[in-house]
Amino acid sequence: MVIVLIRSIILYLAVLIALRVMGKGEIAEMNSYDLVITLLIAEVASLPMEDNSLPIIYGIASITGLVLMQTLISYLCLKSRSFAALLSGKPSVLISKGKINYKELKKERISIDELLEQLRIEGYFHIKDVQYAILETDGNLSVLPSSEYNSTPTKEFKHLPLVLVLDGKIIDENLDMLAKDKNWLISTLKSHNADNIKDVLICVLDENDKIFIQKKQS
Numbered sequence: 001m002v003i004v005l006i007r008s009i010i011l012y013l014a015v016l017i018a019l020r021v022m023g024k025g026e027i028a029e030m031n032s033y034d035l036v037i038t039l040l041i042a043e044v045a046s047l048p049m050e051d052n053s054l055p056i057i058y059g060i061a062s063i064t065g066l067v068l069m070q071t072l073i074s075y076l077c078l079k080s081r082s083f084a085a086l087l088s089g090k091p092s093v094l095i096s097k098g099k100i101n102y103k104e105l106k107k108e109r110i111s112i113d114e115l116l117e118q119l120r121i122e123g124y125f126h127i128k129d130v131q132y133a134i135l136e137t138d139g140n141l142s143v144l145p146s147s148e149y150n151s152t153p154t155k156e157f158k159h160l161p162l163v164l165v166l167d168g169k170i171i172d173e174n175l176d177m178l179a180k181d182k183n184w185l186i187s188t189l190k191s192h193n194a195d196n197i198k199d200v201l202i203c204v205l206d207e208n209d210k211i212f213i214q215k216k217q218s
Contacts, residue, residue, distance in 0.1 A: 011045045018067045037070045088137040095133035157207035165203035
């Protein structure tokens with residue numbers, strides 16, 4: 001009995017430390033790979049608890065290996081948008097300017113009934129009340145109400161705010177959506193005293209075509 005108690009406490013502390021090492025973001029976002037790692041950690045921690053013949057060090061070693069794998073994956077996702085998109089996917093615009101994007105619904109395998117149900121959960125009971133609805137990579141639905149939805153009007157968006165530069169790298173697909181090229185971007189950055197793209201932490205073109213630039217701190 002005492003041995004089981006001690007083993008359980010040790011494994012509990014090991015799992016707690018593992019979750020702290022992975023960071024708060026892993027618990028908050030819970031993307032697909034986050035969920036897999038969390039489930040595996042729970043599984044490998046439970047085995048030595050259930051079977052006293054298994055050395056507890058096996059459980060701790062397995063947890064350590066999973067944490068190292070998660071740390072590596074998180075690092076690669078931070079450094080490569082392509083790798084992050086491969087694992088987590090990209091946000092999907094399900095409603096754009098008050099119209100359902102049926103192509104994206106089919107791609108995400110979401111029925112219109114499911115979309116309407118989720119909108120009701122968010123407090124929107126009619127498509128006309130929604131200007132944009134975006135399915136985030138963690139499965140949550142972000143909704144921007146239309147300007148007529150409530151007593152405090154929401155401004156109409158010309159388009160969604162688009163990130164043009166992220167951590168010194170140009171986001172080509174967003175430039176394509178705006179029908180702009182790299183020469184336009186470079187010229188725009190220079191007009192805002194950002195001569196080198198690699199020095200730009202983030203550059204966003206907002207819904208009113210106004211540019212926001214934040215440089216990296218030296």
